[in-house]
Amino acid sequence: MERLLVLVRHGQSEWNLKNLFTGWKDPDLTEQGVAEARAAGAKLRDMKLQFDMAYTSALTRAQHTLQLILAELGQEGLETVRDQALNERDYGDITGMNKDEAREKFGEEQVHIWRRSFDVPPPGGESLKMTAERVLPYYRAEILPRVLEGKRIIVAAHGNSLRSLIMELENLTPEQILKRELGTGAPVVYRLNEDGQVVSVEDLAD
Numbered sequence: 001m002e003r004l005l006v007l008v009r010h011g012q013s014e015w016n017l018k019n020l021f022t023g024w025k026d027p028d029l030t031e032q033g034v035a036e037a038r039a040a041g042a043k044l045r046d047m048k049l050q051f052d053m054a055y056t057s058a059l060t061r062a063q064h065t066l067q068l069i070l071a072e073l074g075q076e077g078l079e080t081v082r083d084q085a086l087n088e089r090d091y092g093d094i095t096g097m098n099k100d101e102a103r104e105k106f107g108e109e110q111v112h113i114w115r116r117s118f119d120v121p122p123p124g125g126e127s128l129k130m131t132a133e134r135v136l137p138y139y140r141a142e143i144l145p146r147v148l149e150g151k152r153i154i155v156a157a158h159g160n161s162l163r164s165l166i167m168e169l170e171n172l173t174p175e176q177i178l179k180r181e182l183g184t185g186a187p188v189v190y191r192l193n194e195d196g197q198v199v200s201v202e203d204l205a206d
């Protein structure tokens, strides 16, 4: 039985382009983001992958990315579940702030801690640990059982919601996940065994 799980971060958003902390804000894709999403779909098509179900967040940039990928695959209208459990990490009070200006104001090191530490949340926002505490229960209850019953699943979501899931799938330590960056529009293709453990991983980033 095929147990396929593909994770893909949305293409470049308007706020990625402006270098703003985005979190739960809802900008759409840029032209480049649209192109990245189409390219992700083309890569999956070249691998002859097809899906039985899709999951995405409650945010436009992820939903739009999924829609463009499915169009490339000729799978428009695929059964899709949208849930805010898969939303980006909430950046709290620094949402909307320019990332370079934040470094000037709070210092390079502090901003790096907010962005890449495991358990230090930005003020009023979520750490990666807190993000994992909503992503993983959702994954275990909704997504994993479907993969294990043989449904081929694609998840279009966000840098940090996916990093928290990848940490679990790849058994990474907090130190290892800090260094794991996800490119916009770069699918990661997992095959799982009957216990839900990863037997192969293919990162399609160029």
Ligand SMILES: O=C(O)[C@H](O)COP(=O)(O)O
Binding pocket: 020, 021, 022, 023, 088, 089, 091, 115, 158, 159, 160
């Ligand atoms: O929410 C954001 O600003 C980005 O999508 C991810 O931000 P990061 O690179 O700081 O994790």
